[in-house]
Amino acid sequence: MTYFDCIVVGSGHAGSCAALSSLQAGCQRVLIVDKCPPAWVGGNGYFTAGAHRTVHGGLQDLAPIVNNLTSEMVDRIDMEPYSRHQFFEDIMRLGNGKADPVLVSAVVDNSRDAIQWLAQSVKVPFVFSFHRQAYEVDGRQKFWGGMVLSVKSGGKGLIAAHQDALRKAGVELWFDAPCMELLREGNAIAGIVVRRNEVDITLKTSAVILAAGGFEANSELRTRHLGPEWEGAKVRGTPFNTGDGFQLARAVGGKITGDWAGCHNTAWDADAPSDAGTRDVTNQYTKSGYPLGVMVNSDGVRFADEGEDFRNYTYAKFGRAILSQPGGIAFQIWDAKVIGSLRKEEYGDGIVDKTMANSIEDLARELSAKGLKNPDALIRTLSGFNAAVERHQRDFPNQQWDPTVKDGLSTQSSSCLLDIPKSNWALPINQSPFMAVKVCCGITFTFGGLAIDPETAGVISEETGRSIPGLFCTGEMVGGLFYNNYPGGSGLTAGAVFGRKAGASAAKLRLQQ
Known part of the structure; x- marks a missing residue:
């Protein structure tokens, strides 16, 4: 029976972060499975503008990681620092105070390190978002709204960087391969069943990271959770985010949380x-x-x-x-x-x-x-x-x-x-x-999701209130972070933060064996 140190379900930004992070932390054989065909790689991340919100100290802090800044431009840019307090308060304010403050703190406090990691390890081509987050006023480029970073070629450039990094790192990717079931031994995850070419294949692993997106492309679930009018909303991104990951997690006792009536x-x-x-x-x-x-x-x-x-x-x-x-x-x-x-x-x-x-x-x-x-x-x-x-x-x-x-x-x-x-x-x-x-x-993505441990990204058990051994979650599947609204660029940052945490946790399990 084939064994992997870590299996990631979902090939988007968050899942890709998790896979690469697990390798860097000590996993040796890592697999990403996705039900989409190769032409749809990247999940919703591919459809974004690549905006990342992060705590930063202003122009001089971020200048080393962007590739669209010249020395002549520097003296014409006004960019105020964006503090930890501002980022935290923006998420809490737009969520009407309902977001889990510990979860929000995890995103905010790890945001700058995540951006640095994306730039160095994934080689994400970050740029200053002059075209989206700045206006020219009196000959100066003035940034506004806290967010300043984007990616060259937007989501296309982001996913291209991930694919290149994963290929160089030796991560295996299986497309047209939906995850059908999570397997357990006792209370711990022991493997998955994945369907390829109409055949169910059992794979052994000690760590599964769910990064399969929300349910925004499922009209039946939109109607059930968001309301009947949402049947008519247009899907902005991938048609493969249909809520399958939540079914997998619930089948092994994963706890749901967050704003199931809310969405981006x-x-x-x-x-x-x-x-x-x-x-x-x-x-x-x-x-x-x-x-x-x-x-x-x-x-x-x-x-x-x-x-x-x-x-x-x-x-x-x-x-x-x-x-x-x-x-x-x-x-x-x-x-x-x-x-x-x-x-x-x-x-x-x-x-x-x-x-x-x-x-x-x-x-x-x-x-x-x-x-x-x-x-x-x-x-x-x-x-x-x-x-x-x-x-x-x-x-x-x-x-x-x-x-x-x-x-x-x-x-x-x-x-x-x-x-x-x-x-x-x-x-x-x-x-x-x-x-x-x-x-x-x-509709971009849904806000309801799985309850996770903010430090390990482990999925919380509905029954015990503790993490399910070997099961982790990142990306749109995380619940409790956004309610009603969200500050732009927070989603990709959160996916990277919890993706890295999940990957490191998966590697820790392997090293304990």
């Missing part, structure tokens, strides 16, 4: 495919330019505060807001003042179907052919919005528009209070040409 969801191109992402377009279907404009539903009225917070603190929840609107759609709208500031990879020519017009009336008429049911309401909405912004500007004439800070430019004033404010970055939409795009809800 975002404004998504309404013309994107429904049941899976597209591996050439990947994250370009994201439509995150709403802080620079407004969003209206098909009735022509606003439904969310587009300036509530920085984009990377709101984009993971606004998909839900869109899904709850009539028809599950919305329109994002801007004018000439800000169109040039929209990210080209999301709003460039040939990327998205853009509706352009020289007047609000013409824009409303054009959008009526794309699902806008009440053009007159849209005209009234924008007229009222513009009037509210102008009244605020009269009350606060010294405030300046600045997308790199919460500038306080809003719709609220002594003479006008909109029922739904725009709290920051509010400019009147009054300069032609006007532009609109149609968006829907894209």
Whole structure:
């Protein structure tokens, strides 16, 4: 019977981190199994922009690990340090205080080491995220929202680096190989049953690391846990994250925890495919330019505060807001003042179907052919919005528009209070040409998962409250970390942190034998 020191279920970012870490910590023979075919390697990590959130000390701290910084650029960059307190509080604040603080601390306190490890051991090509997390203001690149790191070529570059590192390290990868069962001897994991070519194969191991993703691609589970409207959400990433890993863990007594009614969801191109992402377009279907404009539903009225917070603190929840609107759609709208500031990879020519017009009336008429049911309401909405912004500007004439800070430019004033404010970055939409795009809800990953030991990443037993010997978990399958919302870039970082912990724990088991 074939024996491996460690078997990882899932070939994504978190699983890849776990596999390489286990080898570095002392395992000699490591296997990754995945039910997807080779063409779908990488799980949801492939579909990301590669953003990683980490504690850091500012520009000089991170400059050595990025490859898109020149000496001429250094003097034109404003990058504030991002402290442990800020990172911890961001996760807790966006999760309404519900997240497990010990679990959050594990992510935060190990984030910088994880980034360094990814750069050195995996050779992840980190870059400063000028295109996503910085705006040019007065000739300077000003970073905002705490997160500054991305990966060259986004998720594609991230997974390519993982695959290269795994190949060089000698990790075996089996595709088209779903894990069917976890095997035990006594209360400890002893192996798995994996199906290859319609044959069930038993593999012996002392350590299994579950990194099989959430249940976001399973419409039946979405409906059961998130609600019936979620059947209509579009899947942003891999179609193979269908919740299988949770069934495996529950069958051996694994404890579930966390926000099973919550998920990462975002404004998504309404013309994107429904049941899976597209591996050439990947994250370009994201439509995150709403802080620079407004969003209206098909009735022509606003439904969310587009300036509530920085984009990377709101984009993971606004998909839900869109899904709850009539028809599950919305329109994002801007004018000439800000169109040039929209990210080209999301709003460039040939990327998205853009509706352009020289007047609000013409824009409303054009959008009526794309699902806008009440053009007159849209005209009234924008007229009222513009009037509210102008009244605020009269009350606060010294405030300046600045997308790199919460500038306080809003719709609220002594003479006008909109029922739904725009709290920051509010400019009147009054300069032609006007532009609109149609968006829907894209679901990225689900928040409910398995309870784990924050130090070892061991899966907790429902019966004993202690770790199940030999069973570990990382990535989207970890529960208790995110509730309702999350700060952008935290998911990939958490996957690396707990992946490394799981790999080290697996190696410790081998060395104890």
